[in-house]
Structure formats: structure tokens, C-alpha cells
Amino acid sequence: MKSLNALFKKYNGKLTMEQISEGIYFCIENATNIFGDAYILIKANRFPRALSLLLLAIQEAGKVNILKNMTMISTKNQKLWKKEWKNFRKHETKDFLGHDVKTSSEFNDSPGEYFWQQLLYKTNNFVPEREKVRQLGLYIDYIPSDKKWWSPNEINKKMVKIAESEVIKILYKLQMEKEIGFFSAKALKIYREEFNNFHPEIEFGKEYEIEDFGNRFFGLKGPYKKYLSRLIKEGVLNKIPDNLTISGKPWKEFIYGQD
Structure with a gap:
């Protein structure tokens, strides 16, 4: 890389099938590494930051489906390429695609845990809130409805373990598909040919x-x-x-x- 400025220029153009395949491999690798960092924090009882990283791992995993969508775009359709790149960088879209949703019954009746249940498993309505919670694991804020300050220290182990379980399921599925060969350039070409119409x-x-x-x-x-x-x-x-x-x-x- 000749200059750090290149990192800040957002690319919105076409990709070859080989580049899409490589991008998928990198996203899976990075999501796995982020989970590894979160796991270290969990073992150290640093739950707020661990939660933020777990939700970040879900977002990174969500990029895989966005990249698969790119296989369907014509090389001449710059409008669609630009739209899909926007999704690639948008937190809410990555959250939606990254979640392997599953109904959970491991909650009591406290309002906080009910909210957490909705947050993790009710995909359509709570996708934007996941990004907010990721930030709540990092920052102090004031909650006007409760008339008190929010501290990331309110995030507890049970919340984090639920998120950890979901990330493990997502990454296991992606790693298995990767090892089988679903994300190779040739496999992606066949995917496009069969699903294009x-x-x-x-x-x-x-x-x-x-x-x-x-x-x-x-x-x-x-x-x-x-x-x-x-x-x-x-x-x-x-x-x-x-x-x-x-x-x-x-x-x-x-x-x-x-x-």
C-alpha cells in the first residue's frame, strides 16, 4: 500500500468472482479473530467490551451474504454495485444478514432481559438497536426516561454468554461451508448461473x-x-x-x- 489515504477511499465498483471469493474468506477470518478477542475478554470478566466485539463479529459475518449478492450484479450495472457496497458498510444490513436467528426461552421476566431477548432474536424490529447496544458496551450515556446515567458495567455475564452462543453457531456454519468449498470462485460462478433468473x-x-x-x-x-x-x-x-x-x-x- 503506497499511502494510508488509500484506506479512506471507499470503493464502489465491480469485483471479479475471484475477488468476491477472496473477500468472503477474509470476512470469515476476521469475524473469527474478533470472536477470539471477545473470548479473551469474557475469560477476564470484561463483559461490556466483550459484548461489543461479539456483536461486531456478527456484523462482519453478515458481509458474507452481501458478497454473495454481488455475484448476481452485472459488471455494467454501476448503480447496483454502488448500492451493494453501501450495504457492505452499513451496520444494520450486516446485522440482519449476520444473525442466524433462533427463539430462546432462557430468560426470566425482568424488563432488561426481555429487551435482550427481543434484541437478539426479533430480527426485523431490533436490527438498528443491536448497533446501539454495541456502542452501549463502550460508552457512558444519559437515559432520560430513567433519569440516570448508563454505564457499560450494567452489562452482565448472562447477556454476553447468550451473544457468545449465537456467534459460535454463525461462525461454525460459515467455517463448515468454507471448508466444504461453497465460497470458491468456481462455486460462486455456479451459484450465479443457477440463481441469476x-x-x-x-x-x-x-x-x-x-x-x-x-x-x-x-x-x-x-x-x-x-x-x-x-x-x-x-x-x-x-x-x-x-x-x-x-x-x-x-x-x-x-x-x-x-x-
């Missing part, structure tokens, strides 16, 4: 069975199945773990209709 067949306000919804929204029996079949047939993937499930089924059963 796919549009979810969903009517808003209409109820669907879970399996039918998956088929319509994610193309599980259409492009997704073709995409996975091609990855295997063309030898793109490394060894696939036998315990890998797709849509709740063992992967062999999902693709070949057998155990």
Missing part, C-alpha cells in the same frame, strides 16, 4: 406450508437443488460431512432422494 414465487398475505414456502422462496427443488447437484457432479466441493442437512434432510436425501 430465479424469482421467489410468493404472494404476500397468502399462507403456505413450511415445505412449500421453502420451495417457492428459496427454490429448494429448483435452482438450489440444481446448484448443489452441479457442485457435486463437477467436483467443485471437498468432502461433504455426512451430518450436513439441507431443509431438515440429510444432504444425500435432499439431492438424490435417498439416505
Whole structure:
């Protein structure tokens, strides 16, 4: 790097498939390193800063899905490239895509823990608040409704352990997909070819069975199945773990209709 000024110039242009693949690897590596730093703080009972880093790791993991979205953009569509780069740098978007949401019942009835439950698991309404909480782990602020000062020291171990558990699940999934080979340049090219013309067949306000919804929204029996079949047939993937499930089924059963 010739000058530090290059770090402050925001790039909004196109990327090759190889560059997208490399970016995904770097995001997974960085999210894992951030989690490692948070883990050190947890062991030292430094919970406020640990929480901020855990939420930051989720944001960094969210960049993977944004980069996958970039595989669908035409090299000539500068408007879409600019929009996706904006998402890449936007905290709320990264939070939304980084969370592998799961309902939790490990809470009592205290208002603070109820808020935390909403914060972690109610994705649509609380995405902006996650970024605020990340900052609350770092800064003093005044809470007018409570007529008192907020201190990061109010963040406790239980809150942090819940966030830690979620980050572990997210990173485990990404690391497994990385090792299998889903993020190689060749795999991403096949992903683009199979999903480029796919549009979810969903009517808003209409109820669907879970399996039918998956088929319509994610193309599980259409492009997704073709995409996975091609990855295997063309030898793109490394060894696939036998315990890998797709849509709740063992992967062999999902693709070949057998155990």
C-alpha cells in the first residue's frame, strides 16, 4: 500500500468472482479473530467490551451474504454495485444478514432481559438497536426516561454468554461451508448461473406450508437443488460431512432422494 489515504477511499465498483471469493474468506477470518478477542475478554470478566466485539463479529459475518449478492450484479450495472457496497458498510444490513436467528426461552421476566431477548432474536424490529447496544458496551450515556446515567458495567455475564452462543453457531456454519468449498470462485460462478433468473414465487398475505414456502422462496427443488447437484457432479466441493442437512434432510436425501 503506497499511502494510508488509500484506506479512506471507499470503493464502489465491480469485483471479479475471484475477488468476491477472496473477500468472503477474509470476512470469515476476521469475524473469527474478533470472536477470539471477545473470548479473551469474557475469560477476564470484561463483559461490556466483550459484548461489543461479539456483536461486531456478527456484523462482519453478515458481509458474507452481501458478497454473495454481488455475484448476481452485472459488471455494467454501476448503480447496483454502488448500492451493494453501501450495504457492505452499513451496520444494520450486516446485522440482519449476520444473525442466524433462533427463539430462546432462557430468560426470566425482568424488563432488561426481555429487551435482550427481543434484541437478539426479533430480527426485523431490533436490527438498528443491536448497533446501539454495541456502542452501549463502550460508552457512558444519559437515559432520560430513567433519569440516570448508563454505564457499560450494567452489562452482565448472562447477556454476553447468550451473544457468545449465537456467534459460535454463525461462525461454525460459515467455517463448515468454507471448508466444504461453497465460497470458491468456481462455486460462486455456479451459484450465479443457477440463481441469476430465479424469482421467489410468493404472494404476500397468502399462507403456505413450511415445505412449500421453502420451495417457492428459496427454490429448494429448483435452482438450489440444481446448484448443489452441479457442485457435486463437477467436483467443485471437498468432502461433504455426512451430518450436513439441507431443509431438515440429510444432504444425500435432499439431492438424490435417498439416505
